[in-house]
Amino acid sequence: MGLTVKEHLERTGFTMAGWDANKGVHEPTQSAFVGMFKHIYASCIDTSFVMGADGKKFEDEVLTLMKEIKYPAADELSKTKLTAAGSQSHWPYCLAMLEWMVNLGNQAEIIGTGPRSRPDEIEDLQSLFFPYLWDCYDRFWQNEDTYPEEHAKLGVRFEEKDAAIERELKELQQEHVKLETELADYLNNDSPLKIERSENDMLTKDISKFHKYYDEVLVPKLDKTKKAIERLVKEIALTEKEIQDKDKRRIDLQEQVNAQEMSAEEYERMLAERNRLSKRLEVLGEQNKKAAGDGWSLEIAIAKKQADTEDRISKFNPLARSICLLPFKLATGNVVEELELTPSNPSTMLQAGVDIKGSFRRQIETLRSQEADKYRQASKKRLTMQEEYEKLQETLSDQEAQLGSDRERCEALSRQAAEYEKSCKSVQERYKADEAKLEKSTYETEASGSVHLQQAESRLTSLQLTAEHKEEEWNQQRSRMDEDMLNFVVLLSKMKGDVTGQLREIQAAVALKSRDD
Known part of the structure; x- marks a missing residue:
């Protein structure tokens, strides 16, 4: 119960000397209760009210205020409870009073004050008539029978409402056209999710093919290349050693040649042999270069053929599944879900046991x-x-x-x-003529009845005013009786206290006399 009061005090910034929010709400002092009441009454009930301006005591003023604002449990409050509000027996009544004022203030902020504060709602067109009826009723009590200004204001309000509805309708139509365009775009084209899924499936298949190609082709080629490199390293080492031996041999032979005399014929013969070997070396180099180029061209052609074959296989697989050619059971008992290139089987480049010209052709003929x-x-x-x-x-x-x-x-x-x-049609025309006569007589009857009705309403209004005056007099008499009863109760409590004190004095005197005896 104290949580609502605590939240309101924190939200409105209540503070005072020695104030503690938790202790002040559950175990307040009398000064804390007085401060909370003044703050809550000023923030929730009447912002212009000043406590103690009439010179009344705080307890009397609180009782008067609670009766004025029709607090349901005002009869359960008393000066004793308000004087010692912090006691365990009195604080629940005082806290309930504070929480009732807080709830009343919160609900007053939500509800508003009369029809003029109500927002206009498109769904509820009746709300347009509330200010009109309010103003017409005020002018009716001023003895006015026609309301042209109110009619004009009502027309303006309806025009504004129509313009707002038309604007909203145009916005909704534009949004509807936009949504229809988006819907047609989604219906005519594949959805982004479908496109992404197809790309994801394609990439997943490419990754699986790459892993398979890596494991079955690239890894063996890499191992083979490593072995070839190791062999070439060994051959290079042997060749370098052989070159060194040849150089030593050449130096020895050159020394021997230099030591020997060479004829012109031998020199020319050796020079011709050298030229022939040089030309032979150039021819072999060109042949080697041409062979390397042919090898690269052949590898590129093979790669293109492989890509073309993969494309044809990817188109063949759904067609084969559509005619129930796949999955296909091999003679070995294995089941082929779909055809795919298998580099590990270089003889057919397909899965082991798959024979296109044999098994598949027979199945196709069947x-x-x-x-x-x-x-x-x-x-x-x-x-x-x-x-x-x-x-x-x-x-x-x-x-x-x-x-x-x-x-x-x-x-x-x-x-x-x-x-x-x-x-x-002729019968209907006669019927309409009779109906017009009947409506005319009905209108005359209603006009005479409205005069009598206005007279009855004026008498009813005077009787209501008399009843309200009598009710006010009765409320005043009841409040005076309540005050007299309250004073009587206070007097009784005071007399009870005096009698209790005198009884205690008599008991003490009797006890003292009995001890003396």
């Missing part, structure tokens, strides 16, 4: 014969349905002839109905 049988059966069924269709055409022609005769009969009935409608 499926082709089955489809031919189905086609023949469908042709026979088509001929039967064609005969039934011709019979239905004959029946339809008979029905059309019957429909023509029925249409002629309906036209004759429609002409009769037109004549009947003309006679009904």
